[in-house]
Amino acid sequence: MITNAESEQAKQGTAPTDGAPTHSEDGVDLTLIRWMLDLTPAERLEILQSTIRSIHRLRGAETED
Numbered sequence: 266m267i268t269n270a271e272s273e274q275a276k277q278g279t280a281p282t283d284g285a286p287t288h289s290e291d292g293v294d295l296t297l298i299r300w301m302l303d304l305t306p307a308e309r310l311e312i313l314q315s316t317i318r319s320i321h322r323l324r325g326a327e328t329e330d
Contacts, residue, residue, distance in 0.1 A: 287296050301309060 285295070285299070288294055301312075304312070
């Protein structure tokens, strides 16, 4: 399971990267890509479902669980 601290670190681009660049030349945040690739498929799905629920709440829609 992903902790809130890990999630916030990745979102802020402060996750440990072992000296690797944090952004590509065109501005893509590489820390988020690395973070997602380190997750299991189930963890990725959990994050996606959480994001979808947040979007539904923001739009005022009822979520179907």
